[in-house]
Amino acid sequence: MQLMLMSAAILTGLAVFFMVLGLTRVINAGSEVDDRLDAYATMSAPFGMAASEQSGLSDRVSSYLNDRSFAGSVRASLARADVKLTVAEYLLIKIAAVVLPFALFWLLTGYMISGLIFALVGFLIPEVWLRTRARKRVQEFVLQLPDTLALIIGGMRAGFSLQQSILNVSKEAPEPTATEFMRLGQELQLGIPLQEALDGMVRRIKSPDLEMIVSVFKIHGRVGGNLAMVLENVGSTIRERVRLRREVQVITAQQRYASYVLGALPFVLGMILMAINPEYMLEMFQWNIFLCIPITAFIMTIAGFLVIRRIVDIKI
Numbered sequence: 001m002q003l004m005l006m007s008a009a010i011l012t013g014l015a016v017f018f019m020v021l022g023l024t025r026v027i028n029a030g031s032e033v034d035d036r037l038d039a040y041a042t043m044s045a046p047f048g049m050a051a052s053e054q055s056g057l058s059d060r061v062s063s064y065l066n067d068r069s070f071a072g073s074v075r076a077s078l079a080r081a082d083v084k085l086t087v088a089e090y091l092l093i094k095i096a097a098v099v100l101p102f103a104l105f106w107l108l109t110g111y112m113i114s115g116l117i118f119a120l121v122g123f124l125i126p127e128v129w130l131r132t133r134a135r136k137r138v139q140e141f142v143l144q145l146p147d148t149l150a151l152i153i154g155g156m157r158a159g160f161s162l163q164q165s166i167l168n169v170s171k172e173a174p175e176p177t178a179t180e181f182m183r184l185g186q187e188l189q190l191g192i193p194l195q196e197a198l199d200g201m202v203r204r205i206k207s208p209d210l211e212m213i214v215s216v217f218k219i220h221g222r223v224g225g226n227l228a229m230v231l232e233n234v235g236s237t238i239r240e241r242v243r244l245r246r247e248v249q250v251i252t253a254q255q256r257y258a259s260y261v262l263g264a265l266p267f268v269l270g271m272i273l274m275a276i277n278p279e280y281m282l283e284m285f286q287w288n289i290f291l292c293i294p295i296t297a298f299i300m301t302i303a304g305f306l307v308i309r310r311i312v313d314i315k316i
Helices: 002-029 034-044 056-066 071-081 087-109 112-143 145-157 162-172 177-189 194-204 208-223 227-251 253-276 278-285 289-312
Strands: none
Touching (some): 071 087, 071 194, 112 145, 112 208, 112 253, 145 162, 145 208, 145 227, 162 177, 177 194, 194 208, 253 289, 278 289
């Protein structure tokens, strides 16, 4: 018993340390665009990370992780969600989100399996939060695209070049468009060509509308033409698509929220019962015929959630 308490206490302490370390970095990050240029540059061109002096344990750990195969996807997700964390800092928070609930519920209930269940939930929470934040940010960016094109067209008709008009968006547009175009400007100052910088924005903001706009820029760079008139036509098309998306979101709002409630209810109820009476719940997880109950319930819940989401996911 003493060994279990000591192990749980050590794990809890480590988890709290990792969580505080990562969250402190988030709080102090602010709008540090300049010291993140290497991460943003790697999103737009296969140059590798910008050369920088590596000093301290945190920098050495970050340098080691940046060489791993999974670091690129993690860095892309962080940039897409505009979370100012390095790969190492994000992984520290994710480790803490796994270790802390495992240690606490193992300590409180005395059953390791309950700690493992909540550790799985803790493992999924940062990933779900990151994906949700990125999806909302992309949606806001797409909704602002017509106004963004209007700013670019206005700048070009006022006598600015295409690059100057694009950079002017970072001063006039709201978030998250301003941040994305500020990143674009920082990459251009690093010497990255405009087309490659725009490709990097497309990789961060995965949107067919943005891809269409970038294609217009590329075609204009090769064959020329009246770019302002073409962008105005594209802007009108995107504005209509945005209007239709909003109408579809309003019509399907009830079904989407129903999928969230129906998908989360069994897990929330199961965690509450596990915390109240773990002996009762653990009977279903024994290696016998009754083990098919939670397995079947889990599969059917996930399948129902995916089916509902598939039905209401109307492409425009």
